[in-house]
Structure formats: C-alpha cells, structure tokens
Amino acid sequence: MIYSFNNDYSEGAHPRILQAMMETNLEQNNGYSMDTHTAHAKERIRQEIQCEDADIHILVGGTQTNTLGIMSALRPYQAVICAETGHINVHETGAIEAKGHKVLGQLTEDGKLTPSHIQQALDWHTDEHMVQPKMVYISNATEVGTQYTKAELEAISTFCRQHNLYLFLDGARMGAALTSRANDLTLADIARLTDLFYIGGTKNGALFGEALIIMHPDLKPDFRFLIKQHGAMLAKGWLLGIQFEELFQNNLFYEMAEHANEMADQLRTGIADCGYGFHWNSTTNQLFPVFPNDVIDKLEKDFLFSRQAVIDEHHTCIRLVTSWATRQDGTDAFLQALRSIAGK
C-alpha cells in the first residue's frame, strides 16, 4: 500500500468535527449560514482576531474565497498584484480573469512579495490605457512553503495604505504559518495589517470551509449578494459553522497545524541528513526537496507525491505535504526508504 504526501487534504476531518456534525444532524437550522452555529463560530473568530466589528463569511473552498474576496474590492478595470507563484495566478484556471480582472504576477525569489515588487507594478501602470492596480494578494504560508514575518507584513501593509491599495491575505494554509517555528504573527496582527483575509479549514482538518474576514469597511456592504450570485452560498450553511466552532474551541485549529509542521520538520531534517537540498526554503508543511531522478523513481513505488519542477537533466524537485492526519509511521517509512536508497 502506498502512503500519500500528495497534499494536506487527502483525508476527511478531525474526529471531533465529524462528531459535532453527528450530534447536530437532526436539528432544524436556518439555511444559508443564518444559523446559530455559524453565529457562534463567528463570535469565536472575532475574539481570536481581537476585533468586534469584522464581517465574517464562511465559504466552502479557497478558489471561491479568493474570487469573491478579490472581486468584491475591484472595479472592472482594476487589477490585483501578486507573486508569479501566487495561487490565483496559476492554479485557479483563470478565476480572477473570469471575473474580468487582470492578475499582475511579479517574479519573486521565494514566493513572497515585497514593497519593491509592488512598486514595480505601480510604475508600469500609469494611465487609463493600462489596468489600474488596486489590490495586493499575498499568501501565508505561501504556495512554496515560505511565510511572512511580522516586519515583512507590516512593511507591505504600510506600503499598501500609503498607495491606496487593498491588501488581501490568502490563508488557505494559515494554520501551518501560525504554528511554524519561524512565525511571529498572530491572527490579531493579520487582522490589523490587512483589509481582508481568510483562515483555511480545508487544508487543516475540516471537511471544507474557509473563513473570510473583512476588515475594511468599504468591502463589507452586500457581500452576501456576491456569495449567492456566485453559487457559493451553501444551503446547509451550518455545516460550515459547526466546523469552525470546533476548530476554534479548545485550540483544535492550532493543534492540527502543529502536528503537520512537526511531521514536516522531521522530513526536512531527515532529508537534509541524507545530503539532499531544497528548491525553496520552506518553513511550513510543504517541502520541496531536490532528488536525483532515480531516487524519485524508487520512492514512487511506496509513496505518493507530485513532481514540482525539473531542475536539470538528472534532478527534479518534488513536493511533499504533511497534514493534521499525517501518521508518524508514514514519515518514518519515508525517511527509512530514503536512507536506504541513499545508502545512509
């Protein structure tokens, strides 16, 4: 049997989440997220971010949340700036363009934007013959496993406010970022420094669900119209509420992400011990080791993962992802296999 490090959404949900769904199954709830579980989950999140007047909408998936968050803020001729590796630029089948907006992908070293990347995009777009950059999109953790420090996020936030740009933070892997050893940010910091952001459930132990938090007052009105129009208003919306109630009760959200990071740390150390390097220096639950192709061929007999990039004729970067559900015996087996192949 093959063990999968293919992604962090290969299993269902944490048992406590399923349990909560069982227990509430025959309640009669109001539809469309107008239920008491959702209200309670939002209350918990507002405490967590230390902001009483944030608007919160819990949505089913990440592409949906990115699309709605971005389109809510932009007029038809406005564009969003992101890293060239940004999820919206590559892996959402042009969802943002489908809503009419150009995505201005900027080349970065490590998947992280800086004010100078943003300035460059502004410098190129100066009049009505070009799109008007109006939003900055960043991910934390990023698509290549790196993450922002508080100083970096503050610099971006300050720049955006000076230049009248909205700042959107994709937190599909927020849990992994916040519980990494490299982290010095809190949800309250992120709420303070961005205009809207979300907390990912799908990749951190929920069946599905992303909690979009709107801080900027201009972006709050009528958001539910956008959700409904986009087909993103779940009829049995309390299913989202119940999951986020569980995630933010008794620390479950952080515990699961810590586990994912712990498993990633073990893999990272073990791989380095075998003498292999990494294409990006991830600090979270995605790893991008570079292996000789014959090593990869052998690993693929027992493990599932994706090939990320061809490095040269003989080497390839693969992607390994750990999660709340990654088993200790899975990581042990991987490292044992690698050591055996590497002759260490």
Added chain:
Amino acid sequence: MIYSFNNDYSEGAHPRILQAMMETNLEQNNGYSMDTHTAHAKERIRQEIQCEDADIHILVGGTQTNTLGIMSALRPYQAVICAETGHINVHETGAIEAKGHKVLGQLTEDGKLTPSHIQQALDWHTDEHMVQPKMVYISNATEVGTQYTKAELEAISTFCRQHNLYLFLDGARMGAALTSRANDLTLADIARLTDLFYIGGTKNGALFGEALIIMHPDLKPDFRFLIKQHGAMLAKGWLLGIQFEELFQNNLFYEMAEHANEMADQLRTGIADCGYGFHWNSTTNQLFPVFPNDVIDKLEKDFLFSRQAVIDEHHTCIRLVTSWATRQDGTDAFLQALRSIAGK
C-alpha cells in the same frame, strides 16, 4: 418549540450517509473528485439512467450547477428561455446574467413551460440586434410544486431538437417529482429527453451535492475546467461521491423522497378538509395553501414557514415544504393546530 416547514434542507443528512462518511474518514483519497467513491457513484447513476456514456459531475450546490450547466452550452450572445418563476430567473441573484447571458422568463400558469411558450420567445428574437435563444431551462419538480408528465416532456424535447435548442432540466427536487403519485417519468426517460440535467441531493437527504449529467456530446469537453474556474471543484471531492453512492444504493434516494411526498399528501388532504384552497396545484413536497391572514398569524406561533404571495387584503398564500426528515408528529401537530383554528 417551533416546528419548521420552511424548506427541505433544514436538517443534516440521512444517518446512512453520515455513517459512510465516518467509515471512510481516514482513507487517503485523491482530491478533486478523482477518487474511487466518485467513480463508483457515477457508475451507479449511469446504470440508473441506462446510459453508459453520460458524463457526470457531482457539484456542491444548485445555483452552481445551474450556472455551470447553462454557461457550458451558451456562446456569449445566447440566451436561455425559462418560466418566469424559474429559479434562475428569480432566486439566484442574477447568476446567469453574471456569466453574460440574458434569461428570457416566460409567463406561465403553473410554472411549466410548453412548446408554445418557447415558440413565443423565438418569435421575438430574430436577428443580431437581439440575443439568440439557444437553451430551454425547466425544473422538475417546478418551483411551484408542479411536475411534467412524460408526454409534456416529450413535447418539449421534440420541439427543442427541431429548433436546435439545448434542453436543461433542473432536478434540485427530482426525487419529489419521481416519487409523486402524478409521475410517469423515470431517470432513464429524462436522460433520453434532455441534453443535460441534474439529480438533487441537497433537498433530498444529502448534506449537499447535485449530480449533473451531460448527455449531449457537444457539452462534454473540458467541463472540469469550468468547474475549477468557477471555484466549484471541491478539494475533498470524495465527500460528494460517498453521498451519491449511498443515495443510489438500496433505493435510499427514492425512499427519502417518498417520505417527503407522503408527508405532503397528508398536509394537502388535511388542509383541503378544513376547506382551504391552494394557489398552485402542487403534486410534490411543496404546498401553497391560501389562508386568511389571522389563521396564518396563529399558525406562526408554533410553525415556521414562508409567506409566498399576497392574494388579497385578507388572504395570503404560504409555502409549506416537507422532506425526508419531516416527522409524523410535525405534520400531525400542524393539522391539529389548523383544525383547531378553523374550528373543525
């Protein structure tokens, strides 16, 4: 405590569905509906519709499914014809227009389109200064609880094929239609007579899920690109597969809908026995009785339902919806309360 007849998606899911989710929770599945549960569910549906080469995509919600099904078929200047009461014309916040297409709502008596309604729309749209009607959208059961006979559906189907129009059938309440006493259609008939249609899970005992079935070969290519772009590709797609596996194993889909209809039949008879009439002659699980306003005021103390339309100064049409989860003691209580108010 208040008992709700507000809609057919107030409770979670049938216990067998939850049970299946529990049992498979720690399996490692491929994401994005590329898993074996989904493959198996599709296989079961293909048997049910007696068509081996249908393309099937199980999506999360109805507005999403309507939007994707319709947009997949239309070029930018093409329009869809429907009843003025059609869900896409009223209750989806302009989702079809948001994809660029005009919805040509036709006035009907009973929420059902006929070839003559469609002909009228064609007569009005004759050249490139107007939109080009290219699809017909019908619902079965309709939004007002009525349903199509086989003869009626055959007439529409023949007309559409003669006029080169795609026929789309919204089956959000397909279960209620197929198990009604008035029904003479099968899923195989519907597959044969339409170009694409869907089988609703959300309103018939699943947590969520609508199985879109594409019959017309022109509409099959690249559909997954549309799903992904629209943010409608569920990461843990096997959750949809598992639910439809259960629905179409051991008759669960039909059993649940039969129960909803049985509860509706009891209400219908009981209401008529009290001397009240109905605004539309529903044969399925939605009822539209007309009551004096003071009767409604009293009923609202113990029951939840919506006011559908003002009939005159003293009378209002309400909407009562039953479901797989409607309890016998709920309908009994409603009728008892009504009889008591009516003095019968």
Added chain:
Amino acid sequence: MIYSFNNDYSEGAHPRILQAMMETNLEQNNGYSMDTHTAHAKERIRQEIQCEDADIHILVGGTQTNTLGIMSALRPYQAVICAETGHINVHETGAIEAKGHKVLGQLTEDGKLTPSHIQQALDWHTDEHMVQPKMVYISNATEVGTQYTKAELEAISTFCRQHNLYLFLDGARMGAALTSRANDLTLADIARLTDLFYIGGTKNGALFGEALIIMHPDLKPDFRFLIKQHGAMLAKGWLLGIQFEELFQNNLFYEMAEHANEMADQLRTGIADCGYGFHWNSTTNQLFPVFPNDVIDKLEKDFLFSRQAVIDEHHTCIRLVTSWATRQDGTDAFLQALRSIAGK
C-alpha cells in the same frame, strides 16, 4: 427609386459638420479625446446644461454609451429597471447582461416608466437571493416615439433619489424630444433631474457620436478606464469633438431636430386625414401607423420602412422615421401615394 423612412441614420451628416472635418483634417491633434476641439465642445455643452462641473465623454455609439453608463454605476449583483420596450432590454443583444447585470423590464402602456412601475420592481427584489435594483433607465424620446413631460421626469427623479436609485436617461433621440410641440423640458432640466444622460448625435445629423454627461459625483472617477477597456476610446477622438462643436454652435442641433419633427408632423396629419390610426401616440419623429396589409404592400413599392407589429390578421403597424435629412418631396410623395391608395 425608393425613398426611405427606415430610420433617422440613413444619411451621412449635415454639410456644416463635414465642412468642419475638412477644414481641420491636417491639424495635428492629441489622440483619445484629449484635443482642443473636444475640450471646446464640452465647454459648449456645459453651458447648454448650465452646469460647470459635469463630466462629459463623447462616445461613438448608443449601445456603447448605454453599456458604459450603466456598468459604471452598478456593482456585480445590481440590476437596472426599464420599460419592457427599453432599447437595452430588447435591441442591444444583451449588452447589459454581457456586463453581468440583469435588466428588469417592466410592462408599460406607452414606453414610459412611472414611479409605480419602479416601486413594483423594488417590491419583488428584497434580499440577497435576488438581484438588487440600483438604477432606472429611461429614454427620451422613448423607443415608441413618446416623451416625458417635466412633471413626469420630476416625479421619477424624486422617487429615485428617495430610494437611492441612479437615474440614467438615454437621449439617443434627445433632439426630437426637446423640439417636439409636446416638450416642456430643457437640457438644463434633464441635467438637474438625472444622474447621467446623453445627447445623441448619430440620430440627429452627426456621422456618429453620443455625448454622455455624468452629473452624480460617485460615477465620475476613472470613467476613461472603462471607455478604453471596452474598446470605445476613439483614436482620433477629435472627430467627435468637432461634430459636437458644430452641433452646439448656432443652434444646429435644435434646427435639425425641428426639421425631423416638422416632417413627422406632416406625415402624422396626412395619415390621420386618410382615416388611419396609430399604435402608439408618438409626439416625435417616429410614427407607428396601423394600415391594412394591402396598403402596406403597395407602399412598399416606393418607400422603405419597417413592419413593427402584427395587429390582427389584416392589419399591421409599421414604423416611419423622419430625420434632419428627410426631404419635403419625400414626405409629399408618401402622403400622395397613401391618399391615392386610400382613394382620398
């Protein structure tokens, strides 16, 4: 040779307009409407509407102007209310829907909206499951040749401001309205009572050109981005400026429209004298007489016009349109032919 009453844009432009284009042909002008002719034309229009701070954009065509004016004001889930006969509802191939917005066509008697029509649309759209009406679109003159009185326009304007709706007035046939005997409005009134409107050149003696005037401050920012994105920014934009300079110098705009109305008045009287009636009681340069079909067949041998609507088995409503270029001998010939056919 056949004489055409088919529309008011069958000929080129008034000779003074062509003359101005000849005289300026080899000037080197700034492109994209940043030239001095356009600046001067705008200045003249601002004087005419008695408003110094209106934003003005001269665009090429009517559908373009409707589309940009409407999309500039609406968020994605918002809709525009109009008469069912409104040009945007029927004859623009779904241009407004192509920008994502539902058009809520209201049935009217005479192509004119009233506050009660608008109220009805508001009553039907009450929450986020439906589109949100945010703009009212009217035409003056209307598509069926009728026109608004000052009292009627004031009533609509007041209603819109009370209900936070933008009011857009399509003035493709503004000249015909303002110079009709039934008119009591001025451009300054219209500027005061609407949020944006336009003055049509195409149908009143220009080669092309519609001057969009934006009164509401919320709609002014960044409008040129929308123009450019939509492909509506004419490279040699001074061609638009030159034409509106001429139209609003020495009264040319009004003179041409008066001629069109005078020709229509002659036709109207002559047709009535022959004993025929009209489908709509137009007061402007479009006439909708109802003739027996055999009369129409005979008229078609010498005259070009369109059939508007079948009235009954034996009668049809046709449309006759006069313009700045309609010749006296053309109308004389038509009436003579009609009298001869009618035996009068």
Added chain:
Amino acid sequence: MIYSFNNDYSEGAHPRILQAMMETNLEQNNGYSMDTHTAHAKERIRQEIQCEDADIHILVGGTQTNTLGIMSALRPYQAVICAETGHINVHETGAIEAKGHKVLGQLTEDGKLTPSHIQQALDWHTDEHMVQPKMVYISNATEVGTQYTKAELEAISTFCRQHNLYLFLDGARMGAALTSRANDLTLADIARLTDLFYIGGTKNGALFGEALIIMHPDLKPDFRFLIKQHGAMLAKGWLLGIQFEELFQNNLFYEMAEHANEMADQLRTGIADCGYGFHWNSTTNQLFPVFPNDVIDKLEKDFLFSRQAVIDEHHTCIRLVTSWATRQDGTDAFLQALRSIAGK
C-alpha cells in the same frame, strides 16, 4: 509651433477618403454595414487576400477588433498567448481579461513570438487547474516596430496548426509591415497562414476602421451578434465601407504606408549618422532611438514624441512615429535639430 512624431494617428484622413465621404453624404444607405459600399470594400479585400470565402467585418477601432476577434474564438477557461509587449497584454486596459480570458505574456527579445515561446506556455499549462492556451496573438508590425518574415510566420502557423491553437494577427500597422524593405509577406500569405487577422485603417490614413478577416470556418458563425452586443456595430456602417473602398482602390493603402516608411528610413539613417543607437531594431514606421537626456530635453522644445523607457541614469529611449501625413519638412527639421544638438 511644435511638430509631432507622437503617433501615426494625429491627423485626419487622406483627402481622397474625405472626398468619397462628401460625395456619398446624402445617399440613403442601409445601416449597420449592410450597405453596398461595405459589400464592395469586402469584395476588394477578398481579391487582395486571394480568398473568396473569407468573412470580413470592418470595425471602428483596434482594441475593439482585438477583443472581438479573441473572444469569438475562446471558451471561458481558454487563454491567449502573446509577447509580453503585445498590445493586448499592456495597452488595452485589460480588455481581454474583461471578457474573462487570461493573457499569457511571454518575454521576448524583439516583440516577436517564436514556436519555442509558445511551447513554453503550453508546457506550463497542463490540466484543468490552469487555463487552457487556445490562441496565439501576434502583431505585424509589432509594437516595437519589428516584423515577421514569411519563414517566421510559416513556422508559427505550422506550430499552431499542429497544436490546435488559433492564430490571430493584429494588423493595426499592417501597412507599415507590408511596405517595409524587410518585408517578404503579402496579404494573401497572411490570409493563408492565420485563422483571423485584420488590416488597420486608423494608423494608415483612414479616419478610423479596421478590417477583420476571418479565415477559420469555426470562427465565422454569428460574429455580428458579438459585434452588436459589444456596442461595436456602427449605425452608419457605410462610413467604414467607403474608407476601405478608397484604401484598396488605386493602391492608396500601400502608397500611404510607403510614405510613412520612407520618412522613418530618413529618420533612422539620420539618427544613426549622428552616432546614436536604437533600443529595438525597428524596420517600420516606429523608431526607438536612445538619446542622452539633455538631447531629449532640447528636442522636446520643437517636437512632440513620447519617452518609452529609461535606459540608465543618463539615457532614455524615445519613440518616434511617422505616418502617411508626415511632412518632409518635419523630418528634415528633426534631423537638422538633432545634428545641431549633437554638434554634427
């Protein structure tokens, strides 16, 4: 007085074109390009491209033509590949994205795409999580004044047909390309090698007008619906027809472009003789010389042109554009001024 080399659309039209408009001004023509002048112009173009069954639509402007040509060919999730300098990627305010399509700009040396650029874009877009490249957009002449040889265009055409990609050629500056000394292509070659392309009038002596030629049968149906919906159907469409009649009678189209190229050649030689270089090696009517900043400051006193790019602290690339209307005394004056500044 300042002489402008700012672009090739600073003056009106060739006198023969204006003359034709004068002569036909009072004809009664059918609207919307259904007139005999347009029919005749299309006939002339079909002869020129040696293809009897091409569909031709003469549109007002370039952004409009690019938008309609591209959107006509792409399904919602499909993308267009172009050079990063491509007009659609930079200077159309996101018009293509506004229709829902991602533009995949590829970095090039000289504004020209090669099969290897296209292959690279294909390599990166492999499944439904990414957009699907379906069209290649090239310009001839390019935005940086370069142009394709017949061998280069054949290579791209072959590649596109092998990979099932539509090939679209933006010919806004087609005249300059075809009459350059470096050219070995004919309109008939271009028609044979592309799926759709256009012949620009605006930048070659017409008041406005771009003739879009559709070669691929899949792209022909219903194109007029798209034109109308986009607000791009000129009411007095014969104005476009008349202009293209003139352009392709007695060689006027080629004569005007030859003049523009001759003027550019003189500037190119004169600038090189002064010892200055060029940022791109243009062979057509746009030149991109690099001058010391103080030279530019002095030139700007008497000449109008744009600054294209900062080369280093002391040098800037400017853009000089010649046209059918560029006067010999204008180019003479420019070179004299330059020689005087440069001390040569």
